[in-house]
Amino acid sequence: MAEKLIIAQSIEEAVSLKDSSSIFLAGGTEVNRLDSPCQAEVLVSIGRIGMDLIDETDAEIDCLKGKKKGRFIRVGAMCTFQELVDSFSVPDYLREACLFMSSRTKRNMATIGGNIASARDDSYLLSTLIACGAAVELNCKGKKHVYGVCRYLKEKKNYPDSLITAVLLPKKEMTVASKRYANTAASHAVMTVSVSYSEGKYRVGAAVKNAGVRRLVEVEDLINAGPVSDEEISKAVKLDLTDDMFGSAKYKRYLLGVTVTDLMKKVGGKK
Ligand SMILES: Cc1cc2nc3c(=O)[nH]c(=O)nc-3n(C[C@H](O)[C@H](O)[C@H](O)COP(=O)(O)OP(=O)(O)OC[C@H]3O[C@@H](n4cnc5c(N)ncnc54)[C@H](O)[C@@H]3O)c2cc1C
Structure with a gap:
């Protein structure tokens, strides 16, 4: 059971507060779930630090097999499942995957960043994100990385304090x-x-x-x-x-x- 809640006011503050005694609190649907493995003394709320825009960007992503450049739809990590379902800017395949979370109430809270970070073997979104070649944008102690989802999942344990700031979806015919x-x-x-x-x-x-x-x-x-x-x-x-x-x-x-x-x-x- 958490003993302290800190509401971060910026990405920099959230990242500086994260260590082995704390976890990020996004939508809270996994953190507050009974018997969840996501437990810590300190919760660092990331609900006030933005990361909720959907726009476009050029990026170079680090994949397991090298680097790839391209244009991407950039989805802020704090976008909720329901915001994605309601958005005209995200591809239909992601909107459909978000609907695998059947409860609208939960979709109003749960975030795309929280889902990826949870890395569950019954994940609602990860198979879709892997198939479309998505990437995650990370802030690791102030340093930015953009990793393909497969690389992120494989090397996740190497950067436990990193904050997912956005998810990048390839903008191409697919x-x-x-x-x-x-x-x-x-x-x-x-x-x-x-x-x-x-x-x-x-x-x-x-x-x-x-x-x-x-x-x-x-x-x-x-x-x-x-x-x-x-x-x-x-x-x-x-x-x-x-x-x-x-x-x-x-x-x-x-x-x-x-x-x-x-x-x-x-x-x-x-x-
Ligand atoms: C009854 C029930 C059933 C569920 N079934 C499923 C299921 O079938 N499949 C499934 O995938 N999930 C399931 N979940 C878990 C959960 O609802 C989702 O995975 C959800 O997407 C988590 O997002 P969140 O924003 O609520 O994350 P939170 O609960 O806030 O956080 C979850 C974890 O992710 C980390 N985190 C959150 N945001 C970030 C970020 N931006 N950067 C880095 N780390 C971050 C937190 O530190 C924490 O460790 C279930 C939950 C409940 C209560």
Whole structure:
């Protein structure tokens, strides 16, 4: 249980207040959730420091495989899910992913930055953000970095005190489709899978309960090489799938295969 709440007045102040005894408080839906792993003595509220604009920018992003330059839609980290749903400036694929959070009340509080930082394996947004090639803008103790989402997730533990200031979505011709499997709209998802198609290539992201969140490069290599069956896609998946209350590993592998095939049809692309 937190003992102190500090309301930061600027990005600089928020970053300087963050250390191993504190966590940021954005929408608070994860921080205040019963049994949440996000616990600390001090909460640093970032609700008054801006970071709520949606505009455009040119940027160079650091990805796992090197640097990439481009034009991006820049979404402030404090934008709530509902603000994104209501915005005409963000692509439909992100608005649809925000609606995976079924409660409007929660959408009014939860922020895109808080969702990414939580890095949950049943994340509402991460598979979509991976598939579209999004990046996060970080302020690490005053130093700015722009990392591709995959790099951010892989290296997150190296910069625990960093503040996500914005999310960058590539501004280019692209179709993206996502599918989330859960018992009910409000249940934890067994998996969320997303496929994008742009410049002749598919890109695949997945968040699978108890197996992790990542780009499925092994599936991309296969589907970008030529026509393949659901079974071949299922076999190619290298996630460490488990038998658990969400289903058997075999079932999850099957579901990944048919879902990628289904989403490839939805995004168009190669026949
Ligand atoms: C009943 C219930 C069910 C849920 N189910 C799901 C689910 O299925 N999938 C899912 O993804 N989430 C789920 N959540 C968690 C949560 O609602 C979302 O992940 C939400 O997007 C978190 O955003 P927030 O703004 O509320 O974050 P907060 O609760 O304010 O913060 C969450 C974490 O992110 C950090 N953080 C917040 N903003 C930033 C920032 N800008 N930079 C760096 N770190 C930051 C905080 O320090 C904290 O560690 C659920 C929550 C509840 C209560």
